[in-house]
Amino acid sequence: MADTWADRLSRKAGYDERSAAILILPVFVVLMVVALYPIIYSFYTSLFDIVLTRPWRRPFVGYGNYARIFQDPMFWVAVQRTTVYTVVTVSITTVFALVVALLLNEAFPGRRLLSALILLPWATPSIVNGLMWKWIYDPGYGLLNGILVQVGLLESYTVWLGNPDRTLFMIANAAIWKQMPLAAILLLVSMKAIPQDLYRAATVDGANVFQRFWHVTLPALKPGLMLVLVYETMISIRHFDLFLIMTQGGPGDASYTLSWQIYVETFRNLKFGIGAALSYLLAIATFVLSYLFIRGFGSKS
Amino acid sequence: MAFPDRSRISRRSLLKASAAGGLVATTGGISATFGQGAPVNFTSWSAAVDQVRSHVSAFERATGLKVNYENFPWAQYRTSVVTRLVGNAPMDVLWVSDAWLPEFAEAGWLATIDDVPELMKYNADAAQFCTQSMVYKGKQYGLAYYGDHMSFIYNTEILQKAGITTPPTSWEEVVQQSLKIKQSGGPEFPMLMALGIDTWLIEFMSALVFAHGGRFVDASGNAIMADANRGVVEAVSWVREAIHTHKIVSPGAVETTEINALRAMGAGQHAFAIVPTYRLRALNDPSQAPAAGKLRPALMPRGPRATASATCGWIRFYGMTPGAKANAGRRANAVRFMEFFGGKDTTGSYTLQKLLLTDVGLPFCTTPLSADPEVQAFWTRWAGGGDVIAQQAATAVKKDVIAPWFGEWNETANAAWQSVFLNRATPQAAATAMAAKWKDLKG
Amino acid sequence: MMWRRGLRALVITVLSLLLVIYVAGPVAWLVSSSLQSESDITAVPPNWLPPKVTFDNFEAIFAPPKREVTYETRRQGDPATGRFLPSGAENLLPALWNSFAVGMLVAILNLVVSMTAAYAIAVIHFKGRKAALYTILVTRVIPDIALIVPLFLVMRQLDLVNTRFALVVTYLAVTVPFTIFILISYFEQIPRDLYRAARADGCSHWQALRFVYLPLSLPALVASVMFAFLTSWNEFIFALILTQNITSQTLPIIISGFVMDFTTSFSFINAAGVIAIVPPVVLAMMFERYIVSGLTAGAVKG
Structure with missing residues (x-):
């Protein structure tokens, strides 16, 4: 009766530790139920040869699923496609967002309107986003062909999504369109925290616009950039919705990414073991990249 | 756990059933003894x-049973259904594509109807092609929803x-x-093909392969698709x-799905084009297609070695879940439902089919x-006659590639x-x- | 100095114009095509503005026919080639409400649990804060697709399949790690002297959070709320599996159903898309000034 766990804790730990524990507890409860269990379960699944249409036999295969994946030529195709897509999406989104954030950080008439407008893509559900761009790229009726032909840049209607050399970039464009606003806002929020004194001091020292950007803004933006890079990488590397709506991995295997392969193996071929193993490989890649970004940008100078 | 509301629903629909009164007494007399208050899912x-x-309304009126009718979009259907089957969600009767029959049957998700004479008797009236398409390893798994084939159509x-x-x-x-049409403005x-990644692609390609006198697999199920002169290579090369x-087919065909192709064909x-025959109804409907009245079926063109004009056919059917079959009450209701929909209704006619x-x-x-x-008048009106069809x-x-x-x-x-259509690989x-x-x- | 100011104005104007076209152009086209008939939107060259404005699609969404379908009242014809509206049109409004309810709840709960955790990790220098942060973040490196099956099993065990609650809990787990991340990076930028002063004045951790950190972090808090709401609003794959009827299905599921169906007109899909964009845009515009106008820029001098 006398000893509750809180009492015991308070005797062992100081006020800081106790407060921290209480403040973090709700998050851990949620994550425990909804995230941690599924994560462990899916790792467990990845060690078995589970095929849903064969419910009576699900042998333990250890690293067998992983071994099979490495021998599957489609896996290496998917790795290549995922890499191209992620690098293109993350790098362009980040640079684009930085430009937009710098623009919105300036004071000029119409800024409020502009900053409201850039929220449009963010508010567009990715399913609608995919549909909209697919409709714009349509080889028969699409707006893109319409504009380019009317302006005279293109002689006749051409194929965009159905051209394997273009597919990934067309999808990346739809992704960048949608992801840029959040990235820009995160950077903008980060810029807002930069003390104006630093700029004044720099100006007094005779620094021009670029020097101020390079020596004041950029270093102060490091945490913001890290956030953006980590987040964009995490969602781009496993992006799925656009591929489902726009190309289904095609044409041919031109947009056959890892997340598409996971979907096909899990929900079409109903091979849960292989699907889980693929997911773990993708998770490891995501983790390593995120860690590098956090290490690279997170340290305080 | 999965059926928390079972008893409540049954009581409510039992009340409803007794309220329906006389109708139930005459049409549902025998099965009422099974205490079949539960709805048909x-x-x-x-x-x-x-x-x-x-037809569900008609069924509910005729039998006093309640139907829980749920539908999912075609492209999500297989995933949704498999999730529910695995998750033991309540399902009694479901539509199944012939392509999934072996897989579903092997997994134990479909019940055979061989021992249900009320349903098997309709085989006498059914086209042989349809019945065969519902048979796997000698057992029949359903009654047809519809059966169709790929038609070659042209714009008169x-x-x-x-x-x-x-x-x-x-x-x-x-x-x-086609070249002549191109040259004359x-x-x-001129040729429309829907070669996008879509569930229809295998049906299009099978139609082309069969029209070339070819097959994918031989009688014992071994692949002959890579053999030269067996149809597949010729069809893909074409x-x-x-x-x-x-350049008579658009390079955009690789992203054209069946539904989009339909719009273009209907627009003239x-x-x-090659289309599922049932689309002729919509294609020749003036309220839906500007080219209505000009689209007519012709026999499938033949490949150089084909002896006759062949095409690919398919069926979709009503199947019963083993869970429904195992329970006497659910089974009786499911059987009545399947008969009413896939066979004759209580008026003794094939109402839904028509x-x-x-x-x-x-x-x-x-x-x-x-x-x-009326059926003959239908074909005359929408396809200029039913003979070609x-x-x-x-x-x-x-489809001879149907396998688990x-x-x-x-x-x-x-x-x-698609890699061939993109010219990235040889046929x-x-x-x-x-x-x-x-x-x-195949192993 | 004059030419310099002129150049600045020019650069800003050009950039703003390009940005507006790129960002708003596609949405404008979506709106325009939702007001056109099927034959107008498949015209070549495309109709920039509706030649004849039609509200058919929106009428079908807002005034769906409530009717019992019998042989007499059925609609004939295959809606595939246009003009006809999908049978699921009447589900759009309920789905809109589901999406909104789920999004709001997630946004609020997310903020509550994230700000406390972020404060603990960013401000209180307790042992194991790095470990706590990494544990939270690691839950987000696994692709969502991998979590669907086990999550479905959990929800079935808890009898939560087909409930909005299942989505709320799931989206909370999806959004919380990143929100914490956003807030930590912001809290760390707030000068530590403020914290020390507050503690020296006898503030508890809760009071330091409440009176020092939260007021100074408005832009980040607003960004977090919007992030949580929009992530829930957008989410597709979890909802696809966890909800299978209209009591809990969200907009993306209903809309994707139209697309993957063989019976829906393009212009109707575009109209559904417009419906899906409006509520979050309204919400975002309400909050926008808190982020951009930088209410706190002066305060964080330290």
Whole structure:
């Protein structure tokens, strides 16, 4: 009766530790139920040869699923496609967002309107986003062909999504369109925290616009950039919705990414073991990249 | 746990059933002894929704039973249904595609109806092709929802303008007529093909392969798709040349799905197309298609070595879950439902089958209906007569790649077809890849 | 100095114009095509503005026919080639409400649990804060697709399948790690002297959070709320599996159903898309000034 766990804790730990524990507890409860269990379960699944249409036999295969994946030529195709897509999406989104954030950080008439407008893509559900761009790229009726032909840049209607050399970039464009606003806002929020004194001091020292950007803004933006890079990488590397709506991995295997392969193996071929193993490989890649970004940008100078 | 509301629902619908009174007494007398208050859970994809709903209303009125009708979009259907089957969600009767039969049967998700005479008796009226398509390893798994085949259609006006009097009878002729149409100022891409990654792709390609006198597998189920001169390589080569050499098919075909192709054909933008026959109803409907009245079926053109005009046929059917079959009450209701929908209703006629044809264009499997004057009037009105369609239907062959591993093989096949259409692989290389996957999966 | 100011104005104007076209152009096209008939939107060259404005699609969404379908009242014809509206049109409004309810709840709960955790990790220098942060972040490296099956099993065990609650809990787990991340990086930028002063004045951790950190972090808090709401609003794959009827299905599921169906007109899909964009845009515009106008820029001098 006398000893509750809180009492015991308070005797062992100081006020800081106790407060921290209480403040973090709700998050851990949620994550425990909804995230941690599924994560462990899916790792467990990845060690078995589970095929849903064969419910009576699900042998333990250890690293067998992983071994099979490495021998599957489609896996290496998917790795290549995922890499191209992620690098293109993350790098362009980040640079684009930085430009937009710098623009919105300036004071000029119409800024409020502009900053409201850039929220449009963010508010567009990715399913609608995919549909909209697919409709714009349509080889028969699409707006893109319409504009380019009317302006005279293109002689006749051409194929965009159905051209394997273009597919990934067309999808990346739809992704960048949608992801840029959040990235820009995160950077903008980060810029807002930069003390104006630093700029004044720099100006007094005779620094021009670029020097101020390079020596004041950029270093102060490091945490913001890290956030953006980590987040964009995490969602781009496993992006799925656009591929489902726009190309289904095609044409041919031109947009056959890892997340598409996971979907096909899990929900079409109903091979849960292989699907889980693929997911773990993708998770490891995501983790390593995120860690590098956090290490690279997170340290305080 | 999965059925928390079971008892409440049954009580409520029992009350409803007794309120329906006399009707129940006359039509549902015997099965009432099973205490069948529970609703029939019917799952389908979202096609012909109004026709199904109206027939559900009729069923509820005639039997006093309640129906939980749920539908999912076609593209999500298999995933949704499998999730529910595995998750033990309440399902009694569901629509199934012939392509999934072996897989579902092997997994124990479908119940055989061989021992249900109330349903088996309809085989006497059914086209043989349909019944065969519902049989796996000697057991039958359902009653037909509809049965159809791929039709070759042409735009009479475009042909006329180009001075062509009869539609093509060979693939060589398709090329020549298309070139003639192009030269005489007709559409840039006279031949319309829906080669996008879509569940229809295998049906299109099977139709082309069969029309070339070919097959994917031999009688014992071994892959012959990579053998030269067995149809697959020729059919794929024809498509590749149509796109890249003759330029009579749009290079955008690789992203054109069946539904988008339909719009273009209905708009009168192309001279030839291969479409599911049931689409003729919509294509010749003036309120839906500007080219209505000009789109007519012709026999499938033949490949150089084909002896007859052949095409690919398929069926979709009503299946029962083993869970429903194992419970006497649910089984009785499910059987009545399947009979009312896939067989005759309580008025003793094939009401829904006729409705599906005349409303939506879906051809039926029940041969006696063919003689019905309304049915004949339908074909005259929407297809300029039913002879070509009947003749083609007689040559329809079911997809010979249907196997428990069909879905997985088809993923490989889809990518392989497209790599040829994109001119990224030779027809032989693609066929070899498909054959290798088949051998691998067959084990 | 004059030419310099002129150049600045020029650069800003050009950039703003390009940005507006790129960002708003596609949405404008979506709106325009939702007001056109099927034959107008498949015209070549495309109709920039509706030649004849039609509200058919929106009428079908807002005034769906409530009717019992019998042989007499059924609609004939295959809606595939246009003009006809999908049978699921009547589900759009309920789905809109589901999406909104789920999004709001997630946004609020997310903020509550994230700000406390972020404060603990960023401000309180307790042992194991790095470990706590990494544990939270690691839950987000696994692709969502991998979590669907086990999550479905959990929800079935808890009898939560087909409930909005299942989505709320799931989206909370999806959004919380990143929100914490956003807030930590912001809290760390707030000068530590403020914290020390507050503690020296006898503030508890809760009071330091409440009176020092939260007021100074408004932009980040607003960004977090919007992030949580929009992520829930957008989410597709979890909802696809966890919800299978209209009591809990969200907009993306209903809309994707139209697309993957063989019976829906393009212009109707575009109209559904417009419906899906409006509520979050309204919400975002309400909050926008808190982020951009930088209410706190002066305060964080330290």
